[in-house]
Amino acid sequence: RTYDVGYFVGSLSSTSINRTLSKALIRLAPDDLRFTEIPIGNLPLYSPDYDNAYPPEATALKEAIAQSNAVLFVTPEYNRSIPGALKNAIDWASRPWGQNSFDHIPTAMIGASIGQVGTAVAQQSLRAVMAFCNARQMTAPEAYITFTPEVFGDDGEVEDDSTREFLGDFMSEFREHVVRVLTVLPRE
Numbered sequence: 001r002t003y004d005v006g007y008f009v010g011s012l013s014s015t016s017i018n019r020t021l022s023k024a025l026i027r028l029a030p031d032d033l034r035f036t037e038i039p040i041g042n043l044p045l046y047s048p049d050y051d052n053a054y055p056p057e058a059t060a061l062k063e064a065i066a067q068s069n070a071v072l073f074v075t076p077e078y079n080r081s082i083p084g085a086l087k088n089a090i091d092w093a094s095r096p097w098g099q100n101s102f103d104h105i106p107t108a109m110i111g112a113s114i115g116q117v118g119t120a121v122a123q124q125s126l127r128a129v130m131a132f133c134n135a136r137q138m139t140a141p142e143a144y145i146t147f148t149p150e151v152f153g154d155d156g157e158v159e160d161d162s163t164r165e166f167l168g169d170f171m172s173e174f175r176e177h178v179v180r181v182l183t184v185l186p187r188e
């Protein structure tokens with residue numbers, strides 16, 4: 001069988017290094033994972049006023065998660081947390097109350113920064129959010145990527161052997177995590 005992975009890129013930048021990282025991860029992932037990006041840039045700002053009548057963009061977001069066996073977050077760090085656009089998408093998906101799209105979903109997170117912190121602080125913030133959303137998080141390995149253009153090509157080629165091996169191992173571990181969670185908590 002194959003596993004459908006919906007992935008979020010936490011950046012709206014047209015030159016996002018995290019989008020480039022997502023391309024590298026898809027290239028290096030096990031063959032039985034199929035990836036679909038879940039867009040976040042078209043969502044209005046969430047308000048509970050929408051709970052009785054979600055706009056089409058938000059309904060599409062929830063349907064995309066429902067059709068995914070697992071979700072992967074590839075996100076930058078903004079001011080030592082996650083970007084507002086990503087938090088907004090998570091808030092939409094977590095509601096209306098009682099219809100939390102992330103309940104028991106297998107998930108992992110990774111991110112790239114231009115500095116040495118490699119999104120470590122943002123990921124701790126995202127872990128707290130996804131814990132409240134009751135997602136089943138891969139807690140190890142962790143992946144904090146310092147992005148250098150010499151290593152990452154625009155189409156997701158990885159020029160450095162140890163980085164390629166590290167990212168490939170991360171995706172293999174993610175696959176194992178997904179299989180393990182789905183064994184106990186199947187998603188159709």
Ligand code: FNR
Binds near residue numbers: 012113114119
């Ligand atoms: C940043 N950046 C950043 N980097 C970091 O390591 N820790 C941080 O807290 C922040 N904060 C931050 C806030 C804002 C508003 C911006 C625009 C940027 C720098 C960040 O790592 C860099 O811009 C990356 O290129 C962002 O990822 P994308 O958008 O290229 O994927």
